[in-house]
Amino acid sequence: MAAIILISIGVIFNIFGCIGLIRLPDMYNRLQAATKCVTLGCCSILVGVMVHYGLGGAGFRALVAIPILFFTATVAAHALVRGAYHFGTKMDERSVKDDYMEAVK
Amino acid sequence: MRYVTIFILSLVFWLLITFKFTVPDIAAGAVASAITAAIFGRYYFHNVYKFLQPRRWFWFVVYLVTFIWACIKANFDVAYRVLHPAMPIRPGIVKVKTTLRSDFAKTLLANSITMTPGTITVDIIGDDIYIHWIYIRSEDPAQYTSMVTGRFEEYIKKFAE
Amino acid sequence: MTSFLDILLYIQIALCAPCLYRIIRGPTIPDRMVGIDIFGILVVGICGIITVQTGKAFILDIGIAWVILSFIGTLTLAKYLSGKKLNE
Amino acid sequence: MKGMTVIVKKTTQLIAGIIFMYGIYIILHGHLTPGGGFAGGVILAGSFILLILAFGSDFLHLVKEERGSTMYENLAILVFLLLSLTGLLAGAKIFFANWLPHGTPGELLSAGFLPLYNIFVGIEVAASILTIFLALVIFKEEVMK
Known part of the structure; x- marks a missing residue:
């Protein structure tokens, strides 16, 4: 039962992330919302799998998947946002500040 | 030293994902860890002995709890911004100074x-x-530095420096 | 209980549609790459739910392999975006 | 500034060995779980591609690596063919004969020759994918010069 609740929480977070992927105005905000929500949602699903199987073979496999997912998702998001800035993606017109512009030049 | 570290880490990883403790399984894991250590050993961290001190483990647990709490808060924050009809965003890129020295600590902070x-x-x-930052709450550098890095910086400094 | 898991699985699969929308309609190239990245993470959730639903533990292996390959793919795309040369 | 940022470098150092280990796991359990030689070989090649991407070309000497990977590819396909030839010579008179004891299903040491075939197919696939990647990279570097 606890496994079902955790998986439902994960799916709800994933829904938030995908709404953010559609609604937000520019690439940086989309990446930010989607990465956070989808990563934590999938981690929640994996914790649900671990609770469902107990601490056996499959449970430990799900437990190992969680840190791998965290590291890879955050680092991929960082590399992608840096690459997009160097590519020349414009920020939204509501942006108020850009300190990085001097550092690049 | 670094070869021994990566050997132990790989063997623990192998035992966790197979979770069978017969002799052929552990032997295969040991051989695979030895190959991994031989190939990737020279790219690994060398000052891992610091993690043998129990004081660092305590601060690591404190950091982990804070981190998970911040993750959950982050999700409700994103949900609020996404579901709000007016979408309260005020994005921008800010510069923050850190006092951490080692590269690994900086990576963890990032x-x-x-x-x-x-x-x-x-x-x-x-x-x-x-x-x-999706919603810049203040213009003062000192203030937003403490807002962004929060308590992570001091915890990381205590366990990873 | 199983039917509820079915509903969750269908919702999770349907969530791939926004990513596909972003991949197809993204105004710029980085937008499409964001879609690809998020798609890769969503598949892990699908693998996890199928694991619980069918009771076959080896489907998790597919999920972990997918995480790793998606990470390498995203890094390659980011590298393509940030510079033309391998050394930059 | 060679390679990508310090965040990517440090995470690569931490995670490349684990990716390699996972490829070996997929290969060695090829007769028990989905996957096998090809999928595991792709993950093995992925760990090296990750290192090359993160650290840039000067860190790993690319041309030397390419010679090494070509040699491993040829050796692996040779050993694979020799192994399948042993079936022809030793008793069964069938190409790809599985004449080793089969063992109990579900254990690591079972299914006769299949784990050995999987190991060599894995090395072959890893080396050839790495060769393709390095060939593309070296070609691009030469065009840029």
């Missing part, structure tokens, strides 16, 4: 910043971390 509410790390040059 990863924590990526998962905390509304921020994502863009680049790291020397001591400066450039952060894209």
Whole structure:
């Protein structure tokens, strides 16, 4: 039962992330919302799998998947946002500040 | 030293994902860990002995709890911004100075910043971390530095420096 | 209980549609790459739910392999975006 | 500034060995779980591609690596063919004969020759994918010069 609740929480977070992927105005905000929500949602699903199987073979496999997912998702998001800035993606017109512009030049 | 570290880490990883403790399984894991250590050993960290002190483990647990709490808060923050009809966003890139020295600690700080509410790390040059923030709450550098890095910096300094 | 898991699985699969929308309609190239990245993470959730639903533990292996390959793919795309040369 | 940022470098150092280990796991359990030689070989090649991407070309000497990977590819396909030839010579008179004891299903040491075939197919696939990647990279570097 606890496994079902955790998986439902994960799916709800994933829904938030995908709404953010559609609604937000520019690439940086989309990446930010989607990465956070989808990563934590999938981690929640994996914790649900671990609770469902107990601490056996499959449970430990799900437990190992969680840190791998965290590291890879955050680092991929960082590399992608840096690459997009160097590519020349414009920020939204509501942006108020850009300190990085001097550092690049 | 670093070869021994990666050997032990790989063997633990192998035992966790197979979770069978017969002799052929452990032997195969040991051989595979030896191959991994031989190939990837020279790219690994060398000052891992610091993690043998129990004081660092205590601060690591404190950091982990804070980090998970920040993750959950980040998700409700994103949900609020996404579901609000007017979409309260005020994005921008800010520069934050860090006092951490080692590269691994900086990496951990950057990863924590990526998962905390509304921020994502863009680049790291020397001591400066450039952060894209979805809602800039203040213009004062000292104030937003403490807002972004929060308590992560002191915890990381205690267990990873 | 199983039917509820079915509903969750269908919702999770349907969430791939926004990513596909972003991949197809993204105004710029980085937008499409964001879609690809998020798609890769969503598949892990699908693998996890199928694991619980069918009771076959080896489907998790597919999920972990997918995480790793998606990470390498995203890094390659980011490298393509940030510079033309391998050394930059 | 060679390679990508310091965040990517440090995470690569931490995670490349684990990716390699996972590829070996997929290969060695190829007769028990989905996957096998090809999928595991792709993950093995992925760990090296990750290192090359993160650290840039000067860190790993690319041309030397390419010679090494070509040699491993040829050796692996040779050993694979020799192994399948042993079936022809030793008793069964069938190409790809599985004449080793089969063992109990579900254990690591079972299914006769299949784990050995999987190991060599894995090395072959890893080396050839790495060769393709390095060939593309070296070609691009030469065009840029």
